[in-house]
Amino acid sequence: MRRGMIALAGAALILAGAACGRASETPTQASKGPPPLPAPETLSSRPAAGPGEKLYLAKCAMCHGPGGMGTGLLARRTDQPLLEKRTDLTIDYVVQAARTGIGNMPAIPRGEVSDAELQQIAEHLAKGAKP
Incomplete structure (x- = not known):
């Protein structure tokens, strides 16, 4: 039982350290991701459509x-x-x-x-x- 608690405490410390590392990222680093999707083509986007x-x-x-x-x-x-x-x-x-x-x-x-x-x-x- 005690060994399991020590392992859990160690895992919590590792996760806490990882979270702290992410907190130090600049906003531009954290917000980078895939580019936005293009706007969908709809009837309202093409009012002169045949x-x-x-x-x-x-x-x-x-x-x-x-x-x-x-x-x-x-x-x-x-x-x-x-x-x-x-x-x-x-x-x-x-x-x-x-x-x-x-x-x-x-x-x-x-x-x-x-x-x-x-x-x-x-x-x-x-x-x-x-x-």
């Missing part, structure tokens, strides 16, 4: 916009993870990828995005495609 862009912002940007989880996963597969900035997307590819899913992206059912809505989103995303 119909396909509005649907993209409402249905897709939460994952595929700046800082979205789809962006991080897609960055491992392509040089340009932001879908709106890609120049290699065709309408057919966007529709096929959305309906069947691709990689970690699940299939998007018609109950979530209608065929007409998906067509508008695909046209918006394929606008930058090279002919």
Whole structure:
């Protein structure tokens, strides 16, 4: 019992010393961390958005916009993870990828995005495609 108490006291002293060491850090050292996430793309951030862009912002940007989880996963597969900035997307590819899913992206059912809505989103995303 006494040996356990001595070990606990020793651990408490070590932890207290470590905490004191952190207290001596300057505020800039202590506050450094990852950079802030970019502001999300929303309908309010793009008031002049066209119909396909509005649907993209409402249905897709939460994952595929700046800082979205789809962006991080897609960055491992392509040089340009932001879908709106890609120049290699065709309408057919966007529709096929959305309906069947691709990689970690699940299939998007018609109950979530209608065929007409998906067509508008695909046209918006394929606008930058090279002919």
